Amino acid sequence: MKNLFIIVFLLSLFTLSAQTAIPLSRNDFLQKVEQENVDLKISSEEVLVAKGDFRQTNAVLLPKISVSYTGISTNNPLMAFGSKLNQRIITESDFNPDLLNNPSQIEDYATRFDIQLPLLNFDGFHERKAARAKLESIEYQNIRSKDYMMFEAEKSYMQLQLAYKTLEVLQNSRGVAQENKRLAENAFNQGIIQKADMLSSEVRLLEIKNQIQYAQSSIQNISNRLSIMMNDSILKVMIPADSLRIFEAHSSLKEVSDQRKDILAMESVNEAYNQQMKADKMSFLPTLNAFGSYQLHNAEIFKSTASGYILGAELKWDILNGTKRFGKSYKSKSEFEKSKLELEQYISESRAEFDEAKRMLGDAANKLQLTSLAMEQSKEAFRVRRNRFSQGLERTTDLLIAEAQYAQKQLEYYATIYEHNAALAYLEFLTKE
Numbered sequence: 001m002k003n004l005f006i007i008v009f010l011l012s013l014f015t016l017s018a019q020t021a022i023p024l025s026r027n028d029f030l031q032k033v034e035q036e037n038v039d040l041k042i043s044s045e046e047v048l049v050a051k052g053d054f055r056q057t058n059a060v061l062l063p064k065i066s067v068s069y070t071g072i073s074t075n076n077p078l079m080a081f082g083s084k085l086n087q088r089i090i091t092e093s094d095f096n097p098d099l100l101n102n103p104s105q106i107e108d109y110a111t112r113f114d115i116q117l118p119l120l121n122f123d124g125f126h127e128r129k130a131a132r133a134k135l136e137s138i139e140y141q142n143i144r145s146k147d148y149m150m151f152e153a154e155k156s157y158m159q160l161q162l163a164y165k166t167l168e169v170l171q172n173s174r175g176v177a178q179e180n181k182r183l184a185e186n187a188f189n190q191g192i193i194q195k196a197d198m199l200s201s202e203v204r205l206l207e208i209k210n211q212i213q214y215a216q217s218s219i220q221n222i223s224n225r226l227s228i229m230m231n232d233s234i235l236k237v238m239i240p241a242d243s244l245r246i247f248e249a250h251s252s253l254k255e256v257s258d259q260r261k262d263i264l265a266m267e268s269v270n271e272a273y274n275q276q277m278k279a280d281k282m283s284f285l286p287t288l289n290a291f292g293s294y295q296l297h298n299a300e301i302f303k304s305t306a307s308g309y310i311l312g313a314e315l316k317w318d319i320l321n322g323t324k325r326f327g328k329s330y331k332s333k334s335e336f337e338k339s340k341l342e343l344e345q346y347i348s349e350s351r352a353e354f355d356e357a358k359r360m361l362g363d364a365a366n367k368l369q370l371t372s373l374a375m376e377q378s379k380e381a382f383r384v385r386r387n388r389f390s391q392g393l394e395r396t397t398d399l400l401i402a403e404a405q406y407a408q409k410q411l412e413y414y415a416t417i418y419e420h421n422a423a424l425a426y427l428e429f430l431t432k433e
Contacts, residue, residue: 021239033153036231050138054131060124063117083108086297088306111296120288126279137268144261151429161244162418167215173407177205197396259433273336280329286317364420371413378406
């Protein structure tokens with residue numbers, strides 16, 4: 001069993017070493033994420049979709065122009081007589097009742113230009129404003145999504161730093177454990193300690209090797225996640241060019257601002273509902289639209305000898321459309337009121353989240369002092385016990401416990417640095433406008 005574990009461990013080391021670790025600085029990583037991240041590109045495309053929806057509302061202001069070309073062949077009495085009128089070829093003989101009732105087949109080719117111009121569409125004006133507010137909301141959401149992605153990228157890079165720091169501590173512990181195992185074997189050969197004590201040092205070494213294997217797997221997993229964030233199709237093992245260190249809090253950190261992009265996005269959504277509610281109310285008013293048509297007719301294809309035009313305006317008022325408009329107006333008003341409540345709740349939750357993040361940062365700062373002191377104390381305790389053990393004055397189990405505590409306190413200290421930096425990054429994210 002022991003030999004099997006050693007073989008698996010050596011294979012894992014070979015697999016990791018076979019993949020060349022790529023140095024990656026924090027600034028380069030964040031820059032690549034900002035430029036290449038797929039989620040950010042998708043978010044940008046959503047903005048373009050919203051812009052397309054908004055441009056469709058230009059129909060409320062701009063005319064609709066169309067051109068058509070049609071050709072017919074008919075002996076329908078009404079159509080035949082009308083076609084001759086459009087072609088301006090009516091003669092006295094065409095009023096013969098027999099010809100009117102039984103006309104010969106006639107062909108008519110018409111070119112038609114149509115224009116429709118909205119003049120007064122009060123509901124359309126407010127629908128356009130609602131679309132504009134929706135576009136602004138998505139633009140704000142896009143900015144906030146980018147801020148969040150950069151926060152996640154920052155945190156992932158710190159996780160990679162912590163993973164390598166963990167591996168460094170464990171590798172140092174492995175060296176110490178190997179030396180302890182050598183001392184224990186010498187002591188056993190001299191009859192100073194029991195075989196169980198010697199085996200305990202061997203078990204401790206195997207435990208550390210197992211932890212190293214997990215640390216290497218963690219490095220590969222985090223590296224893969226960083227590669228995906230950078231939209232790198234080839235997954236690589238990354239090594240941070242910047243070492244793990246304690247970040248200092250900026251004095252510019254403030255309270256949650258009303259100008260934060262996600263809050264502005266919620267306000268824009270609220271405004272969109274407000275404008276939609278007004279549009280539904282305005283749908284009860286009449287609409288006024290102008291229209292025009294210019295036509296060219298001929299009995300032969302691709303020729304035009306007769307023309308005519310139509311100009312007009314339509315004032316339309318839908319007095320009653322069942323209860324559809326009443327229900328729609330009631331619904332939009334309820335959605336607007338709901339949106340206002342959601343905005344108030346979101347702001348309250350954001351401020352509570354900010355207070356919690358400040359406490360997290362304070363707790364992490366206090367924990368940093370404690371873990372730093374504990375690490376120094378465990379280091380000194382391990383040094384003393386190791387000296388005593390080499391003189392035969394300390395048991396093997398006490399030495400192993402001291403070594404394990406020292407390694408554990410180092411890991412706790414570096415994990416606390418990560419917690420502190422992550423809490424600070426999160427606080428900066430919450431206060432960013």
